[in-house]
Structures are given as C-alpha cells and as structure tokens.
Amino acid sequence: MKKMLTAAVSRVLSGVTQKPASRVLAASCKYSNNATFEIKKCDLYRLEEGPPVTTVLTREDGLKYYKMMQTVRRMELKADQLYKQKFIRGFCHLCDGQEACCVGLEAGINPTDHVITSYRAHGFSYTRGLTVRSILAELTGRRGGCAKGKGGSMHMYAKNFYGGNGIVGAQGPLGAAYNMAALWNLPCIFICENNRYGMGTSLERAAANTDYYKRGNFIPGLRVDGMDILCVREATKFAADYCRSGKGPILMELLTYRYHGHSMSDPGISYRTREEIQSVRSKSDPIMLLKDKMVNNKLASVEELKEIDVEVRKEIDDAAQFAMTDPEPPLEELGHHIYSSNPPFDIRGANQWIKFQSIS
Template identity: 50%
Template sequence: MLARSVKAARLATPLRACYAPANSFSLRRNVTTDAASSHADKDAVPAEDDKKFTVNLSPESFESYKIEGPSTEVEVSKNDLKKMYLDMVTIRRMEMAADKLYKEKKIRGFCHLSTGQEAVAAGMEHALTPEDHVITAYRCHGFALMRGATVKSIIGELLGRREGIAYGKGGSMHMFCKGFYGGNGIVGAQVPVGAGIGFAMKYLNKKNTTFALYGDGASNQGQVFEAYNMAKLWDIPVVFACENNKYGMGTAANRSSALTQYYQRGQYIPGLKVNGMDVLAVKQASAWAREYTTSGNGPLVMEFVTYRYGGHSMSDPGTTYRTREEVQRMRSTQDPIQGLKQKILEWGIVSEEDLKSLDKQAKQLVDKEVKEAEEAPFPENTPKILFEDIYVRGSEPDFMKGRTLEETHYYRE
C-alpha cells in the first residue's frame, strides 16, 4: 500500500520539476533580436568616411557563460557601415534570385536559403581575416559570397553549370573557396571537421581561428559534443557557432531541445549568446571570439539568435509549424537590413538617396551575374567530365572502374 502511494506521488509530480535547480525560476535577461538597438552620438560622427567612431550596442546584445563577454562599444567607420549594408543587400538579392529560379524549376534538388539571417554572414566576415576559416551547413550561400565567391559562381552552381563554384557538381549544399569549407549536407558533420581545421592552425603555429557553424536543429548531434570534447582537451582555436533561427526542419527549438540556451551547451567550454539580427553585434562578438580563441584559450561556443523568413528549404512552405503573423512581425520589426538602414540614416552616415544608390548597385550586380550564370554552359556529357574532381588534380590513380568494364575510366589517357 505504501509503495503504491509513493508511486502515485511520483507520477503526480511533473518530471521537469523533480530536477529543476533552486534558482531555475529566477528572471533571466534574454538577448534581444532588435536589429536597430544600437546608439551613437550623431555629433561625434566624423566627416571622413574612413575615420572610426564609437557605436554603443544594446546591453542586451550579449549574454555570456563562464566568461566575461565583449564590450558593447564598437569602433566603426562610415565605410564599414556602408559596406555591411551593401553586403547584406547583395546576399538577400542573391537569395531572392535563387528563390525565383527554383520556382521556375531552373534550380532542382535541395535549396536552403538564408533570407533574414544575412547579419550573421556579413558581420562575421567584417571581423575575420582572409587567413581565418569558416565551415557551415547547407544554408551556405551568404557565407560563400562573403568569403570571396561571386554571385555568378554561386548561382551557376545552383543551376548546375560548368562555371559554378564546384563546376556544377555540388549544388546548393556544397560550395567551397579559399578559407571556406562548405556547405555540408550531413547534419552536424561539419562541426568535427571544423575542429580539425582549427587543430591544423594550432599544429602549424598559425594565429588563426575557425568558425564551425551549425543550426539549432543540428545541436543535438553526438558528433557536436565529441568535437567539443576534443577541442577542449587540446585547446584548439575553434568557435563552435550555433545559428539559432528558432526552428529545425519543421520543428520549434523547444520541441527538440531540452536546453535551448545553446551557448551553455559546451559545459566546460565558455559560451556567448549574440543578437544575430544586428550586424554590428555580430561583428563585435566575432572579433572578440577570434581574439579569444587565437590567444591560447582554447575553444568557444557561440549562439547567434537569428530568424529565417522562408521554410527550412524551398520544399517547405514554413507555415505549418509557425504562423504567418510571426514571420511578418519579424520581417517588419526586426529585419537586419532595415535595422542597419535606420541607424545609418539616424546617424547621418549617408542620405536616403545614397542608400537607394547602394540598393541599385546590388540589384545591378546580382541581375547581371544571374543572367551570365543562366547563359553559362552545362558540363559536357562525357566520362572525362564525370570522373573529374574525385581526386586532387595530379593525384589520380591509373583508372577508375565504372558500372561495367567498358565504362572504366583511364586517367592517364
């Protein structure tokens, strides 16, 4: 009888309450996703385009774990702000072009767009050097562009053209250029590879870091935690950066993750949560993370709180697991491009006409390179093209077997 009473009492108690820490109900300050929350003294903005001035980020731009976070004072110039704006507008126009081409059935297969998340790729690039490294998942087009790819090479790849960044063989999920290691299709698989790239930097005594990015949907993969462990054991200069856009493949973060504070998941690794909708906050946090990891402190876990306007991929309408009102609210109140635009005008950096000129510049560039990509030839339908790029050029074996003896390809011929 006593045993039954104890059992009933246990069943009546919510499971989560049994293990809740004493302070679990204390108020927590949440990192804002306001894209226009920074402030600057308009009178202190210099006339010179290349002269730095101070911007004060919102106190809610960062939240740290087991470490003192970055300063909320950012040094930027007019040129920096104009370039960040142009970069984000170009990424968005490129993604919108990809959206259109997919709907016209010119792009086939998988296609994951980053509309709404432009501040992460743009802000990060403004904090890194060309010798630093970035590796990410399949929502990769913006990062490829920021790392040095062209719109033509990215759209050409999506269209399967010979002039694509991977010669038309990789598609949406596999894009590579100097300092950028993809675009990886297997969920979470890029994280240990990123740790390996970071290890190479340490082994070669190079003062560079690696940003290994993944989404909130990949955060529960075992290989992510294995990479954490190895990176901490060897103090590898790597930033494990989670782009938390609130939803995995049709699933809200809180339905798939027991702990949605992704920056705390390193446990024994310090963490930093960042407003991923404010390009200036991303820049400041990324520069600080680079300095931290290249100074012998080992790895860092970061979380960029961001939002995607579209579905998980082009085949996902993105409205079955969230409301249209939610998406519209984020578009209208927390858009990274509009947020920076508001501040540029408020601080008198340039006029609205100047910003329209930058919009036009981005449109002309994207339209021109998309047209060139569409006109580019497909790869030739020959065995030579088929078997290219399997090995690093010059390291190929004598031959590779095909499906039949007649399809065997000889590299030396």
C-alpha cells in the same frame, strides 16, 4: 604570429524652389565619418567578461556591410525564383534573414582564418570571396559554378572556406569536435546559428534546454543578437581574440531568423504564422536595422543606399542570366577532381563500355 581560427558559422520635398533633385541632395548631404552605437549585451557562460556594449561604425564599413547584406538577400531571393523556374534542382537551403551572421562574422575575423559551415552556406560562400555569378551558376549546375557545377547548394568551396556539408552536423567533427578542441586547447570558435526553427518545429518544442551557448558544457559560451551586424562583429572579434590568446575554444550562439522555410520543400508556415514572419521583418530585419543606424547618424542618405540597391539588383540579374545560359559540365568530366593528388584512374559507368577518367 597570429594563430588561425576555424569557425565550425523617397524623399518628399516641399517648397517653391525648382532646383533639380540631385543639386538639392548635393547641397544638403554632409556625411559623418563615423558614429558610436550601443549594442545589446551578450549573455555569458563560464566567462568573466564579454564583448563591449558600444562600438564605432565608420561610414566606409557601413556602406560595405550594407552592400554585402543586400547582395546576400537579393541572391537568395533570386535563387528562390530560379528554383521555382526549375533551373535549380535538388536541395536548396536559403539564408535570407540571417545576413548579419555571415557578414558580421567575416567582419570580425581575418581572411586567413578558416571557416567550415553547414549546408545553409550561400551567404558564407559570398562573404568568403566567391562571386554571385559563381554561386548561382553552381546552384544551376553550370560549368562556371564555384565547384564546376558538380556540388550544388550544399557543396561550395573557396580559399580558407570548406563549404557546406550535406550531413547535418558534419562541420563539427570536420573542424574539431568539442571534446578534442577542449583537450588540445584549440583556437576554434563553434557557432550555432539559432534561427529558432528546425524542419517543422520550433526550438521550444524540440529542446528541453534552449540555451545553446551553454551546450559546450566545459567550453565557454556567448549568446549574441544575430540580427545586429555590429553585435555579431564585436562578439566575433572578442571570440577570435579569446582563441588567439591561447585560452582554447569558445562557443557563440547567434540568435537570428530565417524568412524562408528550412528548405525548398518546406513552406515554412505550417509551424509558424505569416504574422510572426512579418513582425520580424518589420522590427528586427538586419538590413533595415543597419540602414536606420546609418541614415539617422548621417553616415549615409536614403538616396545613396537606394543607389546601392539598384547596383546590387543589376549584379544579381546579370549573374542569374549567366547561371541560366552557361553550359553544363560535359559528361566526360564526371570523374574529374575527386582526389587532389592521387594518380588518375578509370571509373566504369552504368554502360560498361563507357569509362570516365579521373584527374586532379
């Protein structure tokens, strides 16, 4: 029986033919079922061997990964828009640019494994099974949100997913602190999503040792190309197998990049240039990299992927409409769902004559 893990992370046609475009496409497309790709070798710490440097991508998985990453990207862009329109209030940390991390992680573990994240959790919420509608509705504080509109951006939960945590680093001890994981030889993968910047400064200006995959000290580590979903997937599979085999915890550093600022109060351009962000977008964007792999190896066509884009945008727009119109939770439910099994109790509000009853 496998042990469960805890992760603390346009065509241009020329010629004289007048055939309709759809017929030309149907006649010219013959897809491959799979293709083999080289992936970047991971840096290793206290490990004799690491993940493979080649992997096979099937057409089915490629299409699934592409749609999931596009959904996370479009969902975050819509959240940015809703925030600026004041439908979303409070804290909001977006993960666009980091899609290969959450989708690649999910591709490398089992649905029965447990995931605990920090506050930049929208992408993980989606890959763990929550719908875009429930995520956006939670961001806008509506009854149909995944935490019934009372959690917001940093507190989302699903089966085997113990949502974001507002306290920086809280997911570590909630999962299992480094020392305890090593002492008890726990099957735990610690993940550092290294997006290169904190709130206002780069990692080089903030840390004397930027090799975060070595920060476990007595825990083995991997440094992974977090912009390549295939690299993340294979590294996660390797780490999961390592833990399941009884070797104890392991640490993964995913080198990635966020396009937005740290939070909505951070424009993200005071400590880095617009040119740097654009350079990453043009050279290392995770969605673009997967798209190029699939098209160049006949796993999909540009037109087919554009159809997915249209489908995703419609899903996001429909979810956003729901998130703007769904009712807010009623005031009398303010004290609901505080505890899962304790007996009900009364909470006195600001007005001493108003009481809120708690239920499980």
